[in-house]
Structures are given as structure tokens and as C-alpha cells.
Amino acid sequence: MAHPSPPVIGIIGGSGLYQIDGLQDVTWRKVASPFGEPSDELCFGRLEGTPVVFLPRHGRGHRLSPSDINFRANIDALKRAGVTDVLSVSAVGSLREELPPGTFVVVDQFIDRTFARTKSFFGTGCVAHVSMAKPVCTRLGDAVMGAMQGLEIPAKRGGSYLAMEGPQFSTLAESELYRSWGCSVIGMTNMPEAKLAREAELCYATVAMVTDFDCWHPGHEAVTVDQVVSVLLANAGKARALVKDVVPRLGQHTGPCRHGCQTALENALITAPEAMDPTVVQRLDAVAGRVLKR
Numbered sequence: 682m683a684h685p686s687p688p689v690i691g692i693i694g695g696s697g698l699y700q701i702d703g704l705q706d707v708t709w710r711k712v713a714s715p716f717g718e719p720s721d722e723l724c725f726g727r728l729e730g731t732p733v734v735f736l737p738r739h740g741r742g743h744r745l746s747p748s749d750i751n752f753r754a755n756i757d758a759l760k761r762a763g764v765t766d767v768l769s770v771s772a773v774g775s776l777r778e779e780l781p782p783g784t785f786v787v788v789d790q791f792i793d794r795t796f797a798r799t800k801s802f803f804g805t806g807c808v809a810h811v812s813m814a815k816p817v818c819t820r821l822g823d824a825v826m827g828a829m830q831g832l833e834i835p836a837k838r839g840g841s842y843l844a845m846e847g848p849q850f851s852t853l854a855e856s857e858l859y860r861s862w863g864c865s866v867i868g869m870t871n872m873p874e875a876k877l878a879r880e881a882e883l884c885y886a887t888v889a890m891v892t893d894f895d896c897w898h899p900g901h902e903a904v905t906v907d908q909v910v911s912v913l914l915a916n917a918g919k920a921r922a923l924v925k926d927v928v929p930r931l932g933q934h935t936g937p938c939r940h941g942c943q944t945a946l947e948n949a950l951i952t953a954p955e956a957m958d959p960t961v962v963q964r965l966d967a968v969a970g971r972v973l974k975r
């Protein structure tokens with residue numbers, strides 16, 4: 682059975698996006714999660730009538746380093762808040778000449794090179810394997826591309842996002858390796874976020890805002906935080922305009938997502954009912970209640 686609820690748009694704001702413009706009926710509220718502490722309180726509001734829930738990924742004031750973000754608590758809290766669609770807005774380095782700083786890339790693939798993060802809601806006592814073949818929602822990507830066209834934001838559809846552990850930036854050898862793999866952009870946060878969104882049956886898409894050429898480009902200095910921040914300040918205005926435009930577009934959607942994001946768990950659970958651990962099952966109430974309660 683597909684998700685019957687009307688759209689509630691979750692925005693996970695990365696570096697440089699710590700608030701949303703034009704939000705009405707704003708309240709910040711703590712949402713408790715059995716998976717621990719989300720990055721911050723959630724900001725609830727409306728844009729042209731469409732419900733929005735905003736979460737600053739690194740917390741207000743950018744307190745959290747990528748490895749310290751509790752990605753499970755973030756996604757679980759968004760699901761508990763009723764979110765159906767998650768738009769991740771993230772700063773990235775470019776691994777391609779044709780994607781200069783200022784370009785917004787709607788990526789369609791990820792390579793996960795992170796290694797110090799908890800990557801699944803499931804595990805001993807309740808095992809599930811969801812498909813990550815198509816990790817982003819085409820419907821969300823279409824809406825974002827439509828909004829960017831109107832706003833004249835330099836945009837590219839498609840490309841692979843390399844998720845690295847960080848917090849240090851890459852060595853030149855690593856940057857060249859990722860380029861040789863055909864990756865388009867590099868960042869530190871979209872994994873395991875995208876995997877967890879899929880497990881929670883949320884539609885997910887990323888807008889990757891290019892801030893730098895990492896360290897591989899002979900014509901550019903190796904990336905520094907100063908450089909990222911100065912491009913981010915320019916990009917953040919565009920990102921806020923994009924969010925303001927895209928949320929009402931997504932709010933018009935009716936019915937279940939036809940790309941299957943909201944039924945990802947349909948054939949994913951493998952643990953026999955009698956082998957399930959009730960404590961583990963209990964904390965999956967928001968993420969997997971749809972398939973565990975029937």
C-alpha cells in the first residue's frame with residue numbers, strides 16, 4: 682500500500698542554508714527520536730499553504746561535523762513529523778571542468794566512501810535490504826529542475842556525488858581517483874542520509890551547490906573553508922529562492938509517488954516474524970510501521 686498522506690516537504694539545509702525565506706506560521710519544535718538526538722529542533726511552517734519542515738543538517742550555528750551528525754535521528758524525526766518528500770540542499774566540490782562554482786547539480790547517483798557512520802535503521806532483530814539502484818526521486822528532481830529554469834540558476838541534471846568521510850578535504854590522489862571513476866561532485870553528508878531516507882520510504886533528492894574545484898584543478902588553489910564560505914554566501918540566496926519556488930510545486934502532487942520511493946520496504950524485510958526482536962521493532966514504528974504492523 683502506497684503512502685496516502687498529502688505532501689509535507691522536508692528540507693535538510695546544509696552548509697550555508699540555515700533558514701528558509703518567506704515561511705509562514707513558523708514554530709521550532711523538538712522531535713524526539715528513539716535513534717537519539719537530531720541535529721536540531723525542527724522548524725515547522727508553510728509556504729503558500731504547503732507544509733514544510735526544515736532541519737539544519739549541522740545544527741544552527743553549524744555545530745556538528747559530518748561524522749557527528751546523527752543521520753538516523755534526523756530522518757526518523759522528519760518521518761515522525763509527517764514529512765513525505767525530502768530535499769537535501771548541500772555544498773559540494775566539483776570534480777568536472779564543466780561544473781564551475783555556482784552550478785547547482787541535481788545528482789542522480791551516489792558513491793558511498795564514508796566509513797564511520799551508522800548506515801541503517803535495520804539490523805539484528807529486524808533485517809531489511811532496500812534497493813538503492815535509483816537513489817533519488819525523479820519527481821522531486823523534475824520539480825527542482827523546473828524551478829531552477831524559472832530562476833535562471835545555472836543547473837545540471839544528473840551526475841554522481843562522491844560521499845567522503847571528512848572532515849579533512851581530499852588528497853590530490855583521492856580527488857583524481859574519484860574523477861577517474863566519473864564522479865561529478867564531492868561532499869561529506871549525503872550518505873548515509875539518502876540510504877536512510879530510502880529505508881524510511883521517503884522521496885529524496887539532492888541539490889548539490891558547487892562551491893569549489895576541490896584540489897585537482899591546475900588553475901585553482903586547493904579548496905579552503907574561506908573559499909567555500911564566500912561562494913556559499915552567493916549560493917545561499919539562490920538556494921533560498923529555489924526552496925521558496927519548489928515547495929509549492931511539490932505541494933500540488935496528489936497520490937503516491939509513482940517511482941516507488943514510498944513502497945521501498947514492500948519486499949525488503951527478511952527476518953521471520955518469530956525471529957523479530959520486539960525492542961528493535963518498537964523503535965522502527967515511524968520508519969517501518971507501515972510494513973511491520975500489518
Ligand SMILES: CSC[C@H]1O[C@H](OP(=O)(O)O)[C@H](O)[C@@H]1O
Nearest residue numbers: 695696747771772868869870909
Ligand atoms: C563547509 S565545507 C564542507 C562541508 O560542506 C558540506 O556540507 P553540506 O553537505 O551539509 O552542505 C560538506 O558535505 C561538508 O560537510
Ligand SMILES: Nc1ncnc2[nH]cnc12
Nearest residue numbers: 772773774867868869895
Ligand atoms: N571539495 C569539497 N570536498 C568535500 N566536501 C565539500 N563541500 C564543499 N566543497 C567540498
